[in-house]
Amino acid sequence: MAQVTEYREFLRTLSNGSVHRRFDPYLDIDWDSPDFAIDRSDPRWILPDCDPLGAHPWYQAQPDEKKIAIGLWRSANMQKVGLSFESVLIRGMMQYAMKLPNGSPEFRYCLHEMTEECNHIQMFQELVNRTGVDVPGMKAPYRATSSLWHLAAYAPVIFFIGILAGEEPIDHFQKDVIRDGAARPPALLRTMEIHIAEEARHISFAHRFLNERVARQGKAGKGVTSVAFPLIMRWLAGAIMAPPRQFAKEFEIPRKVMREAFWQREESRAILRGYFGDVRMLAEELGLMNPASRKVWELCHIDGRPSRYRGEPHRQAHAA
DSSP: HHHHHHHHHHHHHHHHHHHOOOOTTTTTSOOGGGGGGTTTTTTSSOTTTTTTTTTTTHHTTHHHHHHHHHHHHHHHHHHHHHHHHHHHHHHHHHHHHHTSSOOOOOHHHHHHHHHHHHHHHHHHHHHHHTTTTOOOOHHHHHHHHHGGGGGGGGGGHHHHHHHHHHHHHHHHHHHHHHHOOOOOOHHHHHHHHHHHHHHHHHHHHHHHHHHHHTTTTTHHHHHHHHHHHHHHHHHHHHHHHSSOOHHHHHTTTTHHHHHHIISHHHHHHHHHHHTTHHHHHHHTTOOOOOOOHHHHHHHHHHOOOOOOOTTOOHHHHHHH
């Protein structure tokens, strides 16, 4: 009973945070300010080292003009990928929320989160529009099937693992960009700041939701979840972080470079592993790390030490 009460209080705290600390994409970003104007020749679009392609020697050897163009396209495309994923999340979460009983505190929180995700979609699309770059978002196979992903909400544990698999890489990447300390275009930086601030609530809810649900699973259910966990993480990491074929074609990036950057180079794999320190910590907490699942994490190249606390920077990715 005490655990149920504590969970309800946790949800109430998150919901109150959504009421008193929220952002509007058209009130909290001065899109028409000269400081927020998009300059397609701005060197601040050059990709940072925490980007798998930005860290590749091929990219670093390109003239600044090409690095800027590549960085602008990739930055815009990641916004497009992000808003596409948010739309899947909204559809699945609405499906889940509509089945909740009257009086459920999860209902209120889920609706708050969906409202914030709608704002994120507007914010990301506004930035894409202002770059003037006609980016497609995810790779074609993912775009073709993404309209069905929300059906995973019929299996809530799998669905919320999928939510984390999409949210964690973007969140860690954006934090790494800000920690990098290099100057970034103000419009891009502001969208990242807003997204990070509100995603903290969303990620906290997904972690706690899984704590509540996985604890109720039997031995067989936990066994399936333990293996599904790393597979979903790795699959969606590819959907979220790897660019579509149009990207390489547009900028004549050699196939070898794309393969190495996503994710064959050890430096790139270190970046990939760094995205999932928090979920490895969660998997340990949930009792989902066993010999079979650890082998799957390793085969997916997303194994490594778990975070000591949520949001811990995994500096070994940069050291690599």
